[in-house]
Amino acid sequence: MLLAVKDLSIVVNDLAQEKTIVDGISFEVKEKTVTALVGGSGSGKTTTGLATLQLLPSGLSIKRGEVIFKNENLATLPQERLRNIRGKDIAMVFQEPLSAFNPLFTIGAQIEEVLMFHTDLNSTKRQARVFEILNLVGIDEAKRIYNQYPHHLSGGLRQRAMIAQALAANPSLMIADEPTSNLDVTLQAKVIDLFRKLKAELNLSILLITHDLGMVEHLADEVVVMKQGKIVEQGTTKNIIQNPQHPYTQKLIEVVKV
C-alpha cells in the first residue's frame, strides 16, 4: 500500500465553535494506480489532498486519524522529514498553474528548484534533467520554454510545465488537484492521455481530485465519492460508474451523461 488515509477528520478551529469539514474518511491509494477523489464543491476533497501533505491552511487542523505513506504516519512526522517527502516522494499539481508558479522566475528555474532541493545534481545535469522532463510531458521546445516566464505560456503548456515540475524528482505519488478544470476540452483530453502515459512509464500513482466524472471514467482505477466531508461510496471505477449505489453518485453520473 502506498498511501492509506485512516479515519481522517479535519476541523476549522479558529471559529467559536469547532466545525468539522472532513469527517472520518478512510481510503487507500495502491501502487501504480489512479485513485480519484470525487465530489462537488465544498465536499472536502481539496482539503483532504492538502492534509495528505500536511499543508493545511492556517485555521484548519487534523483532529484525528492517520495518513500512512510508505509505513510512516505523515500526520505526526517532524517538519524536517516532511520537507524531504514533499516534492520528492509526493508531489502536487495545482489547479491553476498561473498562480502556482512564481511570476518572478522562469519556468526552468522553478523546475530546477525542486532538483536543487532534493538531489545532488550539478547545474548542467539539473538543466539536462529539466529538458528531459519537459520532453516527457510532451513539450517539444524544451529549450525555449526553459527561459520563459509563466505568463508567457498558454494554459495547456503551463499545466504541462506544472506537471513537469511535480515529476522532476521522480515522486511515487502525485496529487493532482483539479488539474484540468481550467483547460478546454481538447486540452483536457491531452492531459488525461499524458497522465495515462506517465502512470505506465514512471510507475506513478496518482491521487486525482476532481469533480469531473468523465475524466474519472477515462483515467481512474478506483473512485472515492465524497459529499460534505464524508465518503458516501468507494470502489473500482467500473463498479461505481456502472452501478452507483448512492443517490449522490447517481446524480453526479447523470450530469456527465447529459
Next chain:
Amino acid sequence: MKSKSKEPKPISEFQLALNNFKRNRLAHFCVYLLLALYGMAVFADFLSPYSFENESRQYSYSPPTPIHIIHEGKMTAPFVYGIEFHYDENRKRVFEMDKTKKFPIQLFQTGDEYKLFGVIPCRYHFFGVPEPGRMYLMGADSRGRDLFSRILYGARVSLSIGLIGVLISFSIGLLVGGIAGYYGGGIDNILMRICEMFMLVPGFYLLLALRAAVPDDFNSVQVYFAIVIILSFIGWASLARIIRGMCLSLREREYVLAAKAIGLSDLAIILKHILPHTLSYSIFAVMLSIPGYILGESALSLIGLGIQDPYASWGNLLSDAMSIVRIKFAPWILWPAFFIFLTVICFNIIGDALRDSLDPMLKKAA
C-alpha cells in the same frame, strides 16, 4: 518592434521597470551624477591635488585660487599665481595674488604619496601645481588644507556610509519583516513590538544616545563602523513594518503553497518566494532612505560626535561653518553642504523615478 528575430526575448518585470526608468531623463542624469560623485570618492587620492592632511598654516582660510589663462596679455596654458598675504588693521589676513610668481597647472603632477586602491604606492595626482605654488580650488580651511581635496576624501566616508548603512538596515528590515509576516501570530507580535520600541524614540535623540554608548577611545575606523551600525539600528524598524504587511498578504499566494509542496524550508520560501515580491517597494525605499544616512552622519560629525579631524567627512567639514562670522569672511567653507545637497537630491529624484517605473498602478494613472 524593429527587432528582426522572430522570437521576442522574454522580458522580466525588472527589465520592464528599467525601460520605464530610462525614459525619465532627469533621473537618468542624476544616476550619472551620482556615479561621478562615487567615482570621485573612489579615486579621491588621485583626483585631489593634496592629501587630506597636507596643511600649510600660513594659508589659513585662503580664498579659492583663481585659475588664469592670460599672462601679461598673452594666452598660455592654465596657471595660478602665487599667494601672498598681509595683515590689515584688524590683524586679519588679506590674501593677494603675487603676479610675479606663476605656477602652471600640470596634469599628473607629483605630490603627496598615497596608495592607489589601498595597495599601489603612487605619487601622481591628476592635476596640481609645482611647489612652492599652492592651489586652492575651493578655498582652504582653518589649517590651510585644500578644501577640494578634503571634500573628495570626505565623500568616501559620507557616500559609503549611506550604502553600507542601507545594506545593513535593509537586510535586518527585510528579514525581520519577512519572518514576522510569514509566520504571523506570536512571532509577529513580538517582532513588531520591538520595532515599535525603536520607532517610538525620536531618531536624533536615539542617535545621540547610542553614540554616547560608544566608547570615546575608538579610532576613526572604529568610529566609522560605530556610526554605520548606529544609523542602521535606527533605520530598519520602519521598513520591517511595511515589509511585514506585504508579507502577510504575499504568504497567502498559491505559489507559496506550491513552494511548500515541493519541500522548501520556511527560510528558503521567505527569501526566494516572498521577499523578491517586495523588491519593487524596497528598491525605491532604499534610494529614498540613503539620504537619511548621509544626513545622519553629517549631523553627528557636525556636532563633533562623528568622524574626527584630521579625517574628513562632509559633516565634519561643515562643522567649521557653524559660526556665522566664519561664513561671512570665508563663505567657501559651505562647499560640503552643496555636495550633501547634490547627493541627497539625486537619491531622491532617482527614488521617485524608480517608484514611478516600478509601480504599475501609478503608470495607469499617469
